[in-house]
Amino acid sequence: MPGTGCHSGDVRILVVGAGIVGAALADRLARQDEVTVVEAEGPGAGTSGTSYAWINANDPEDPSYHRFRTEAMSTWRRLAAEFGDPAWYRPSGHTTWAAADDAKTRLADRVARLARLGYAAEPIDPGRLRELEPHVQAPPDALIAHYPDEGFVHGGPAARALAERARESGAAVVTGHRAVRLTTEGDRVTGVRLDDGRDLDADLTICAAGRDSPALLETAGVALPLVDPSEPGSAAPCLVATTSAAPGVVNGLVHAPGLSVRPAEGGGLVLEAVDLDAGVDESASPALIQEVGTELLARARVVMPGLTAEVAEMRRCVRPLPVDGYPLIGSQRPGLYTAVTHSGITLGPHLAVLIDQEVHGHASPALDAYRPDRAGS
Ligand SMILES: Cc1cc2nc3c(=O)[nH]c(=O)nc-3n(C[C@H](O)[C@H](O)[C@H](O)COP(=O)(O)OP(=O)(O)OC[C@H]3O[C@@H](n4cnc5c(N)ncnc54)[C@H](O)[C@@H]3O)c2cc1C
Missing domain, CATH: 3.50.50.60 (FAD/NAD(P)-binding domain)
Structure with missing residues (x-):
């Protein structure tokens, strides 16, 4: 050994x-x-x-x-x-998009480099997004990418x-x-x-x-x-929301600008946004945790306009x-x-x-x- x-x-x-x-x-x-x-x-x-x-x-x-x-x-x-x-x-596959010009350039570059490495990565059009994720809405001029594997x-x-x-x-x-x-x-x-x-x-x-x-x-x-998660500004502590039941709202992983979403174990959704973790530490107050949950849900309702689910649970965790x-x-x-x-x-x-x-x-x-x-x- x-x-x-x-x-x-x-x-x-x-x-x-x-x-x-x-x-x-x-x-x-x-x-x-x-x-x-x-x-x-x-x-x-x-x-x-x-x-x-x-x-x-x-x-x-x-x-x-x-x-x-x-x-x-x-x-x-x-x-x-x-x-x-x-x-x-x-x-399930993963779908993402970029809306701002610099983000579109970065996404196009990433897809091209991944494809050159032999990785399944492809730009898709809004029609294909509708087939993959019928309840998800990207801005009309977004650059959309899909990673089927x-x-x-x-x-x-x-x-x-x-x-x-x-x-x-x-x-x-x-x-x-x-x-x-x-x-x-x-x-x-x-x-x-x-x-x-x-x-x-x-x-x-x-x-x-x-x-x-x-x-x-x-x-x-x-x-x-x-x-060290206790260091001020540490990237380790984070918050993850799960929602009440939202059957069929997303089929796979979706990364929109400012929101990551996927189906949760109990039929709801998992919601996460790295930028919202910036002020979170291990002693985050209930008020801050609730504020992050409210913002995650607001972002989710923009990405999935028909979403009626509510935040069911906020979990604090450490990477x-x-x-x-x-x-x-x-x-x-x-x-x-x-x-x-x-x-x-x-x-x-x-x-x-x-x-x-x-x-x-x-x-x-x-x-x-x-x-x-x-x-x-
Ligand atoms: C919000 C978030 C999003 C993430 N996203 C991704 C992602 O998309 N893809 C990805 O690949 N990874 C992701 N990660 C990272 C990934 O989740 C972790 O790397 C992984 O879960 C670590 O697994 P682990 O088994 O090492 O740790 P853990 O799952 O924490 O397991 C460690 C276990 O050890 C036990 N334990 C600890 N100390 C002791 C002790 N002294 N004696 C006995 N038992 C002990 C604990 O109870 C725990 O069950 C994410 C993490 C977070 C927080």
Whole structure:
């Protein structure tokens, strides 16, 4: 097992966290190893259950990361097929548009660059938008683009399904208990202490605790460069709205200027707008949260003029945001492996495949750019 200080073969592995990253890992590793998952609440209860959860490789800026993400999209397709194309996996396609001149130029450039990379990206006309999303209205002079291979998941059910399959493969899934610290012998991490005082020992402890990872790693003196959500102006804290039932109002992911929308798990819509998160921190007042909900709904009614749904729930959440934006994946100490990333919904299952290989002695060059100790992180 490169860099972890363990031997390949049947290994006692402890996964801390059952969001999409930890649950996908447990599902993969439990096929061969003795796996225990420790989850403070329940699978999918963290960021994964609130995420906008768009599966994509929609940024051509870094071709190598783009390719990594297209591979992750393929891994999702294979995983969903194993589950018999479950309701929590929605390969719905994604439609977006730009209205202002500079935004149109940027969108046209993005579509052209993505298409050159072999990614399914195409400009469409208003008639095609009406076919794809009959209840959605773009300005008449908008530049509209469609990405047919993108989609989304319902993060909570997806994490629960993966954790359940891990359990069926023999993993022990301990829920309702927090790992309060890593346990160590010299330099080696030997497991975790739980909040009830129990010690769980392991040959390899994998930290997949999302936004809470720095706090856990710090207990063994290990640093992780995640954006601190308590810093003023931090981009990590955010608000996501779900609406009451809005059947058939959108079919897939829609990104309008100032609004992201997609179908929600319970028949409503998920609404999000990154610019409205600017003033949000972890102590956001109920008045501010309500104000953001009202604005999201107002924007939604412009994009979907027939929308009668109301905001049913506002959820506050924190993005696990690496300082340079890229995944943080790899061994940080003997006996300790870290798997923390933004875009964890897109990347989780693919990371699980690659980490499974690393745990069993096959270093994955695809992960080399994303080691937690890389320069600049
Ligand atoms: C608003 C928003 C929109 C997003 N949009 C997208 C998107 O469109 N596409 C995309 O790919 N990604 C997106 N992301 C990012 C993505 O959601 C995350 O990267 C991903 O959910 C992280 O998954 P995770 O399993 O690492 O973390 P989590 O889902 O947070 O799981 C970590 C789990 O660990 C548990 N835990 C924490 N500490 C401990 C401990 N000490 N002991 C035991 N258990 C512990 C928690 O209870 C939690 O369940 C978005 C995020 C947000 C907030």
